[in-house]
Amino acid sequence: MTSTTESASLSEFDRDITITPEGDDFTGTMSDGWRVGGGINGGFQLSFIGNAIRSALPDHPDPVAVSAYFVSPAVAGPARAAVRPLRVGGRTATVAADLKQGDDVRLTVLATYGDLAGFPTDDVRTTAEPVSLPPRDQCVPNTMAPDEIKQMAPFTQRFEMLFDPDEVGWAVGEPSGRGQISAWFRLADDREPDPLSLLMAVDALPPVTFDLGLMGWAPTVELSAHVRAKPAPGWLRLRHRTRNVAGGMFEEDCEVWDSTDRLVAQSRQLALLPR
């Protein structure tokens, strides 16, 4: 667990997911820096509660599978995480956990944790193709976003995100219509990726529906993330895709590839189409 006494030298990500044991729970503070519009980014909430789960499971430090249901919008301010172990085995442990602000549940999750360093490393048979992106100096940086976006979504200033120029037309009213957005990704302060930060990374890209010309907010119904390996240091590549827009909903699949071409995280969320 990250202790508050180390805060001075921490990256902003580590500082902001810092939690403190309090009775059976863990308390911390949601920083406004992770806000998108009226609420704190869902992926950041996952990293925050994920840090509490990590603290509750000393022998199982890494998220392997996390399924999240967002019950009400989280806001800047104090937050409390409660973790309830359901099964603690040798290789994995499964818990239920809630994130509350006051009496309001913001987020409820089920999660299985383990020690990814103890998982096999010699059995990689991935047939998925790594996310292919132009060199970073040919991509479109998130720093080009208008000031009004930066104020509406300070979240977007917590990382460098360099978009594939073929998949960022939505920013100028010319979406590709394919349902795909890809980008290079690195946390602010050059903070290296780890399993906890991957929980945020899978929800960091804009809604894939932007690329279909649907520019509104797309509330998440459910998000499940699988962390498949400890990421190597360096830039990540992220990709959102959707293949089934229908019935007022869409699925959004995220892949996260590390600098060694390993598929280190996959997620799928079901979200509501913008009205």
Added chain:
Amino acid sequence: MTSTTESASLSEFDRDITITPEGDDFTGTMSDGWRVGGGINGGFQLSFIGNAIRSALPDHPDPVAVSAYFVSPAVAGPARAAVRPLRVGGRTATVAADLKQGDDVRLTVLATYGDLAGFPTDDVRTTAEPVSLPPRDQCVPNTMAPDEIKQMAPFTQRFEMLFDPDEVGWAVGEPSGRGQISAWFRLADDREPDPLSLLMAVDALPPVTFDLGLMGWAPTVELSAHVRAKPAPGWLRLRHRTRNVAGGMFEEDCEVWDSTDRLVAQSRQLALLPR
């Protein structure tokens, strides 16, 4: 809710998911007919607890998203479902639910329900391609399985499953190595598909790792299912795929297409590779 007094005319699926209110909970019986090896099929457990959630949410009859963590193997015999509402809104409701046998939790889920009949029907922009299968009389039926398989897994006798002949080589020791298994699917008694039976259908095919030559049991870490529309009557087409076998784990994506070429359900599970 299906009442026990109707059992005489029910399909075996409806008979076996029948639950009865008892205090705040719902009770029923896991039938040995849904067993695979030492435990009751996970998808059937989802339909069973899914029926209890349906009963607890009269205004939100259909599963939309269900995330399941299997805590211990369910066995034939009495079972009890407890459902705890977290948020009941106009369009959707979110609950936590547990399935217990005696004091042992078998399955814990988070789920969002709604009324799929009230979701839009004129916005289908699915780019996924329907599962393509040869005509049913050119496929390989599950009834050809050896008697030892039928006894080990009576579950496989609860439905007709007609496999794509190009993806069933594993049954004779010649897996394709592609990581894909597809089949036609229909419940016994010609019971038509509905949102509850789709929760079972997404976990009905053999583990996709069979097609990679890994023939053992693959325990599920996490399974999330999205029901995207009420299925039309008739045969379903199911497909399992995996693209990231690594670290002792694999993801298994299921698609369920109905007789009108609508992608009615998607699921992803994270499972452990056979040892």
